[in-house]
Amino acid sequence: QQQVKQSPQSLIVQKGGISIINCAYENTAFDYFPWYQQFPGKGPALLIAIRPDVSEKKEGRFTISFNKSAKQFSLHIMDSQPGDSATYFCAASEISGGGADGLTFGKGTHLIIQP
């Protein structure tokens, strides 16, 4: 059972455009939703995260939108740049339960920003 579904699998965006990646979760106990960015040959790196008590969080060009009733959250990359080309993973965990049992990841989105 896939608890976090991510789409699209791949995405091509022109430089300066908006990249949007979506995730949906099933476990209503999840209460921490991070996004990770991974470059080839490297480990994932935390990009931005949100708790369900807010509907949006913005850090620079990166914004998470969160819809608790729909059990969905998305990553928006504004003014996308070639350096943003990477694989992006959404994830979820249950902090109220300690969060020690790790993260449940989506399958990833391969993002290409064309110059």
Next chain:
Amino acid sequence: NAGVTQTPKFQVLKTGQSMTLQCAQDMNHEYMSWYRQDPGMGLRLIHYSVGAGITDQGEVPNGYNVSRSTTEDFPLRLLSAAPSQTSVYFCASSEGANYGYTFGSGTRLTVV
């Protein structure tokens, strides 16, 4: 401050061989975990630990063992390698539930 260090970076094993993937962190993080990454599958949790002496199974624990004798180290053991264990393995650590995980650079394992 090296963060999370994984060794080796690459390894080729023959079916049936055993080996240990090393993971060390110098951030005094209590939470540590192991993931495997396969094409199109994202990252899947193998085992995790909430502190020295405490470990538990994740989503795909079969064929792997872990131990946590110190806060810094969290080795992953493959007892009898199988081709299905060909993957990239990542170790990660976190200072707490409300904080993100820091990942190592990974170990690419091939079992032939």
